[in-house]
Amino acid sequence: MTMTPQFRKFALTVHLTFSVGWIGAVAAYLALGVAAMTSQETQTVRAAWLAMALTGWYVIVPLSLASLLTGLVMSLGTKWGLFQHYWTLITLVLTSFAIVVLLLHMPTVSFLADVAQEANGAELRGLGGDLLHPALGLLVLLVIQVLNVYKPRGLTRYGWRKQNEQRMLSPS
Amino acid sequence: MPDPHAYRTPHWVKMFGIIVLALILLIGILMITGIGGEHGPGRHLRTPTPTLEVQQP
16 A cells, blocks of 8 residues: 555655654643742642643643554555564554553643642642653654654564565566 | 575664663663652652641631
């Protein structure tokens, strides 16, 4: 299954928009996490936790799922395939891992946003921020970005076998 | 002499695998030993002991 050049360009634009948007949204979430951790203002801490829950559920989660979906379309609709090249395989594994961690972490963020809504000054400051998950998430997303831009050479064992089969089938 | 047609895993994939394994090991050790602290909402809810509020007459 190969896409027409026009559709490929359209699909690539959509995929890039979702993927880069995901990175930007995580960077914004990280800024909120830092604000929640460092601010002495109770209003700021409370607002940061509420914004983190909203950004997480309504921006980061949809963008991550859309990025995975469009990435699958891109790899299956182009010569790269999903399991034939290491860079596509590693991208798939890292993206899936990031989404699983995100979906497991978001209920905690919602819970803490609820706590922040009711908590007083001392309790609010005790909540701290959320740095580890977004910082590691951002690192994983940047690794994926680098892999997708540079597309380092390297066939998987499956891709190598498939290429050999095609070479033998094609008339020389 | 190695067979030039034999399959070989690219060098960068091996390096990448080693780094990922090292990170997984590091995170595992931090979690098992407890150096990294508690994981989950409890980590955030370690609030300072509530102070006794004295009501002014």
